[in-house]
Structures are given as structure tokens and as C-alpha cells.
Amino acid sequence: xxxAVTAASAGFRTAYSRNEADLTSGTVADGWAxxxxxxxxxxxxxxxxxxxxxxxxxxxxxxxxxxxxLAASDQASAERVxxxxxxx
Amino acid sequence: xxxxTLRMLFDVDTAAIGRRAEGWLRMAxxxxxxxxxxxxxxRDLENVWPSGDTAVRRSADLRAEASNSYPPCRRIGxxxxxxxxxxxxxxxxxRAVAAEASGRGFSVDVTTGTxxxxxxxxxxxxxxxxxxQSINAYVNEFQAILARAAESDASTANTIAVNVPDPAKGxxxxxxxxxxxxxxRDQQGRTPRQVNDWWRSLTPEQQERALQDHPELVGWLxxxxxxxxDVANRLVLADRKGALQTAADQHAARLARLxxxxxxxxxxxxxxxxxxxxxxxxxxxxxxxxxxxQSLGEQGLLLGVDPAGDGRVVIAxxxxxxxxxxxxxxxxxxxxxxxxxxxNVERMQQLNLAADRxxxxxxxxxxxxxxxxxxxxxLNNLSVAMEGRSEQGGPRYLxxxxxxxxxxxxxxxxxxxxxxxxxxxxxxxxxxxxxLPVDDILVQGSPGMHTxxxxxxxxxxxxxxxxxxxxxxxxxxxxxxxxxxxxPIVGPFIGDAYDDGHGVSPHEASFGANEYRVDTSGHTHxxxxxxxxxxxxxxxxxxxxxxxxxxxxxxxxxxxx
Numbered sequence: 001x002x003x004a005v006t007a008a009s010a011g012f013r014t015a016y017s018r019n020e021a022d023l024t025s026g027t028v029a030d031g032w033a034x035x036x037x038x039x040x041x042x043x044x045x046x047x048x049x050x051x052x053x054x055x056x057x058x059x060x061x062x063x064x065x066x067x068x069x070l071a072a073s074d075q076a077s078a079e080r081v082x083x084x085x086x087x088x
Numbered sequence: 089x090x091x092x093t094l095r096m097l098f099d100v101d102t103a104a105i106g107r108r109a110e111g112w113l114r115m116a117x118x119x120x121x122x123x124x125x126x127x128x129x130x131r132d133l134e135n136v137w138p139s140g141d142t143a144v145r146r147s148a149d150l151r152a153e154a155s156n157s158y159p160p161c162r163r164i165g166x167x168x169x170x171x172x173x174x175x176x177x178x179x180x181x182x183r184a185v186a187a188e189a190s191g192r193g194f195s196v197d198v199t200t201g202t203x204x205x206x207x208x209x210x211x212x213x214x215x216x217x218x219x220x221q222s223i224n225a226y227v228n229e230f231q232a233i234l235a236r237a238a239e240s241d242a243s244t245a246n247t248i249a250v251n252v253p254d255p256a257k258g259x260x261x262x263x264x265x266x267x268x269x270x271x272x273r274d275q276q277g278r279t280p281r282q283v284n285d286w287w288r289s290l291t292p293e294q295q296e297r298a299l300q301d302h303p304e305l306v307g308w309l310x311x312x313x314x315x316x317x318d319v320a321n322r323l324v325l326a327d328r329k330g331a332l333q334t335a336a337d338q339h340a341a342r343l344a345r346l347x348x349x350x351x352x353x354x355x356x357x358x359x360x361x362x363x364x365x366x367x368x369x370x371x372x373x374x375x376x377x378x379x380x381x382q383s384l385g386e387q388g389l390l391l392g393v394d395p396a397g398d399g400r401v402v403i404a405x406x407x408x409x410x411x412x413x414x415x416x417x418x419x420x421x422x423x424x425x426x427x428x429x430x431x432n433v434e435r436m437q438q439l440n441l442a443a444d445r446x447x448x449x450x451x452x453x454x455x456x457x458x459x460x461x462x463x464x465x466x467l468n469n470l471s472v473a474m475e476g477r478s479e480q481g482g483p484r485y486l487x488x489x490x491x492x493x494x495x496x497x498x499x500x501x502x503x504x505x506x507x508x509x510x511x512x513x514x515x516x517x518x519x520x521x522x523x524l525p526v527d528d529i530l531v532q533g534s535p536g537m538h539t540x541x542x543x544x545x546x547x548x549x550x551x552x553x554x555x556x557x558x559x560x561x562x563x564x565x566x567x568x569x570x571x572x573x574x575x576p577i578v579g580p581f582i583g584d585a586y587d588d589g590h591g592v593s594p595h596e597a598s599f600g601a602n603e604y605r606v607d608t609s610g611h612t613h614x615x616x617x618x619x620x621x622x623x624x625x626x627x628x629x630x631x632x633x634x635x636x637x638x639x640x641x642x643x644x645x646x647x648x649x
Contacts, residue, residue: 031092034244036245038168048253059146066137
């Protein structure tokens with residue numbers, strides 16, 4: 001599950017990067033409020049999508065790490081039980 | 089409000105604004121896809137890690153924040169698209185006003201908005217003040233146009249500004265309110281296009297909650313995308329199987345106790361036996377659906393399931409929302425969920441494979457849908473000779489097909505209505521409304537389509553296709569009266585009694601449809617692999633009309649791949 005969540009994080013980053021060329025114009029049309037607003041929006045959304053992708057990736061990595069730790073803990077417990085119950 | 093001049097309005101590149109709009113809308117769709125991937129990936133976290141409260145909360149926060157980003161991104165795209173359209177319209181208006189003024193002899197400079205009259209116009213006019221008033225009127229028109237441009241600019245800029253994420257909090261982790269059952273029920277009375285608009289306005293998290301909380305409502309809602317309907321209906325399938333199995337086990341256990349403890353209590357024994365059998369009957373129907381889905385693997389989408397009565401089920405082979413060519417097939421008499429789902433889905437697989445060979449695109453660009461969304465006539469009564477079942481099924485089929493149009497992605501879509509036997513009368517009932525949004529109608533073994541003319545079904549009857557095996561007893565019944573009328577006295581009565589009551593069979597030349605060649609035998613073999621019968625259907629479904637083999641009729645131009 002953790003790796004699937006980590007993989008999903010890429011979608012948030014590429015949502016912006018793949019469309020970047022069309023989101024804001026290269027030349028701002030002087031005098032139009034829309035042109036400057038969309039330029040500011042593009043910058044804010046680039047930062048947001050990168051931040052969101054980072055959070056999702058960190059969450060996925062955390063889930064994977066927790067799963068590994070739980071598995072290791074289970075294994076250690078099993079080995080302790082096995083060792084305690086074995087021939088003396 | 090910004091100061092907009094005619095020069096600015098003239099110079100603004102509306103196509104570039106349109107491209108920006110599409111860019112923002114594509115980003116919104118990408119965010120939607122990413123949210124769905126995140127939701128799918130983390131959906132079972134609570135189950136696999138019941139003690140992981142912190143992780144579950146963090147997952148919910150992330151899903152909410154990600155989901156909250158989709159609507160504002162889409163609003164920016166929608167606002168820019170509207171702005172581009174508005175400015176394009178205003179540019180046209182400026183040109184129209186200028187052309188009219190020039191036509192009346194005025195001199196117009198559209199870059200400055202000045203309008204002048206030549207001196208002779210004042211001297212030759214009986215009322216020079218009327219000339220001056222005309223100039224003022226044109227200037228006022230230009231100013232009104234500029235005011236609307238400035239208003240659109242300010243409104244769009246404002247929409248963009250309020251849909252920018254907060255640098256610290258983004259769009260917050262407070263989820264949007266869940267969709268209520270009543271809201272979902274209200275959608276049932278709306279058109280599939282309206283349903284689709286509403287569904288797309290929800291955040292991915294709201295959609296997910298609606299799927300999880302009310303799958304039985306979402307699963308049958310035409311206008312909801314096929315992939316979401318599939319998730320909902322598979323939940324319904326699993327839930328119903330679980331509930332029915334529990335009920336069957338409980339009735340079996342009670343029955344066992346009764347037989348031991350109270351063996352002469354015939355009433356209770358009969359009641360428990362009937363209840364157990366009823367649950368097992370429904371389980372049998374759902375098991376058939378399971379088998380059909382298993383045979384399709386990842387290709388299969390469950391677009392509707394309901395085991396009540398004879399059962400209703402809709403299964404797609406490949407996603408109709410992304411396919412280039414989609415055919416939706418209605419089965420005919422005697423069809424039940426338990427008896428025919430696997431076999432009919434196999435027919436759709438065969439047709440899909442055959443059609444896919446005729447398309448130039450990648451595998452998966454053809455979708456075939458098995459649609460048992462109506463109560464097909466039974467074999468043991470006269471319902472097959474009546475129009476009641478098709479009159480019930482027609483509106484449902486029409487709604488489903490409108491849903492297919494509403495949920496298809498932006499790419500080209502060739503949609504074909506298909507029906508076998510009595511199923512062709514369901515297609516006919518939908519087509520006779522003149523609202524069926526399809527490119528072709530394709531039928532096999534049809535007893536008649538409630539009209540004498542293909543042109544009543546499609547504006548261009550070349551897009552109506554019928555096939556019939558010479559020894560198909562259903563499709564050939566409309567000929568019975570033709571021959572029996574010559575028998576003295578009793579002939580017409582025999583003919584009327586045997587006739588099916590659905591009108592002339594559509595493969596008859598007088599009907600005006602194309603009759604494609606059939607090389608299979610009887611009423612139920614039109615989908616035999618490698619047969620001419622199947623291949624001709626596949627050609628129509630793939631829009632390769634000119635490659636069909638025909639008994640009569642003229643094919644329309646092929647669909648460009």
C-alpha cells in the first residue's frame with residue numbers, strides 16, 4: 001500500500017508540470033487583469049502541486065517504513081517464541 | 089476595473105486564452121486522476137491497519153486536501169474558457185458595428201474607437217444633427233462593448249484570484265460535505281448530461297464517499313463515468329452476495345432445526361424452504377455475473393447489477409468512456425441473468441475481438457456492452473408477441489445511451505445501438521423517439537421494429553443495418569401473413585395468429601435498411617467466430633461500412649479511423 005501511495009504522488013507533480021506551457025503565457029498582455037492574475041495563479045499552483053506531491057510521497061514512504069518495521073517486529077517475536085519453545 | 093481600449097480588445101489573442109483554459113482544465117483532470125489513484129491506494133488502510141489511527145487520520149487529511157484542489161483548478165479553466173469566448177464575441181461585434189458604419193459612409197478607426205462623417209454628409213443631409221447622433225450612437229456602441237470586455241476581464245481575474253491555494257494551508261483539509269442519499273435520488277430525474285455535470289462538480293473524495301455509502305444508487309445512475317459505476321456495482325455485488333449467503337445459511341439452519349425439533353410444522357418448514365431457495369436463486373444469478381466478470385478480467389466493467397426478478401445486468405468489454413467505437417447490445421426473448429449472462433458476454437467478446445481487428449488504433453479502442461437493463465420477454469407466455477416489454481425497456485435504453493454520450497471523454501466517439509430478436513424492438517422504441525444519440529443501429533434476427541421504414545429510426549436509413557438467417561424463425565415471422573393470405577378463408581387468420589405483431593422485419597428490402605449477409609444458421613448463431621455474420625457486424629461497429637457484404641442497400645461513407 002505504501003508504495004502505491006508513493007507512486008500516486010507523481011500524479012500531483014506532473015499535473016502541473018505536464019501542462020505548464022499552457023497554464024501561463026510567455027508574454028503578458030499589457031493592461032489585462034486576467035493576464036497578470038493567471039501568471040500569479042500559475043506560480044502559486046506550481047508551489048502547491050509540488051508541496052502536495054511531497055506530502056503524499058512522504059506519507060507513502062512512511063507507510064512502507066512502518067510496514068517494514070511491523071514485519072521485522074513480528075519476525076523477531078516469532079523467533080523469540082520459537083526459541084523459547086525449542087529444545088533445551 | 090481595468091481600462092480596456094479598442095486597440096487592446098482587437099489585439100488580444102483569444103486563441104491563446106483558450107489554450108490556457110484547456111491547460112487548466114487538463115491540470116484539473118490530472119489532479120482528479122491523481123486523487124483517484126491516491127484514494128484507490130489508501131482505501132483499505134483502515135482495514136489492513138486497524139490500530140493505525142494516526143496514519144488513518146493523516147490519510148483522510150491528505151485525501152481531503154488533494155480532493156479540494158480539483159474544483160478550484162477547474163473553475164479557473166472554466167472562467168478562462170468563458171473569457172475567451174466572450175472576448176471573441178466582442179471582437180466580432182466591433183467588426184460588425186464598424187462594417188455597418190462604413191457601409192453607411194462613415195469613417196471608422198477601430199483601434200481608437202473614433203467615428204467620423206465626411207463633410208459632404210453634413211452638407212447634403214437635411215438634418216445634420218442626425219449625422220452627429222449616428223456618430224454618437226456608434227461611439228456608444230463601442231464603449232458598451234469595451235465595458236463588457238472590462239467586466240469580463242475583472243470577473244475572470246477575480247475568479248482566478250479566489251481559486252489560488254493558500255501558501256501555508258493549500259485548500260485545507262476540511263472535506264466537503266458528503267453527498268446525501270436524497271441528493272443522489274434527485275439525480276435520477278435529471279438528464280444524464282446534467283448528472284454528469286453534477287458528478288464532475290464533486291471532489292474526488294465526495295465521489296468516493298458516494299460510491300461507498302450508496303453504491304446501489306450510483307451504480308445505475310446514467311451520467312456517472314463507467315469506471316466509477318464499475319466500482320459501485322462491484323461493491324453492490326459483493327454486499328448482495330454476502331447478505332444472500334448469510335440469509336440462505338440462516339434459513340438452512342432454521343430448517344434443519346425444524347426438521348429435528350418440529351417435523352410436523354409444515355407451514356414453517358415450507359416458509360423456511362421457500363426463503364432458503366429464494367436466497368439461493370438470487371445467489372445463482374449473481375454467481376453467473378461473477379463468472380462473466382472473471383472471464384473478462386481487467387477488460388470487464390460492471391455497469392449495473394440487480395438480481396431481483398429475472399435480474400438486470402450491464403457489463404462492458406473495455407471502457408466505453410475511452411473507446412473509439414462502442415456498441416451497446418440488447419438481448420431478446422427468454423434472456424435471464426442466471427441463464428444467459430456468461431453466454432451473452434462471450435458474444436460481446438467475440439464481436440469486440442472481430443471489430444478490433446478492423447480498427448487502426450491500439451487494442452481497447454472498441455467497447456461492446458451487454459445491456460440487460462429491461463425485463464426480457466419470457467419463453468412461457470405471450471409477452472414476446474406484445475410491445476409492453478420493449479415500451480418499458482426503450483426509455484431506459486435511451487437514458488443509458490445518453491449517458492454513454494455524456495461520459496465519453498473528449499475524443500471522437502462512434503456509438504452503435506445493437507439488438508437481437510426482441511431486443512431490437514427495445515432499440516426501436518428508443519430510436520422512434522428521435523432522441524437516440526447513436527451513429528448506427530445494428531440488429532440481428534429482428535421480428536420487426538415497430539415501424540415500416542428505417543427512416544423512422546435514423547435520419548439517414550443507410551445507418552440502419554439488419555441481418556437474418558434464412559431459417560431464423562423469429563426474423564422470418566413477418567413473412568407468414570404474406571404467404572398464408574392466399575389460403576382460402578382461414579389463411580389470413582392463421583397468418584395473423586402466427587405473426588409476431590412487431591411489424592415488417594427490418595431486413596426486408598421494403599424497410600429501407602441495409603441487409604448484411606449472414607452465413608450462420610438459426611436464431612442464435614450470429615456471433616460464431618470467423619463467420620460472415622459476425623464479421624459484418626464487426627465492420628459496422630468499426631465504421632468500416634464499405635467492407636460489409638450486403639444482400640441489399642447502400643453503405644454510407646466509412647467512419648474515418
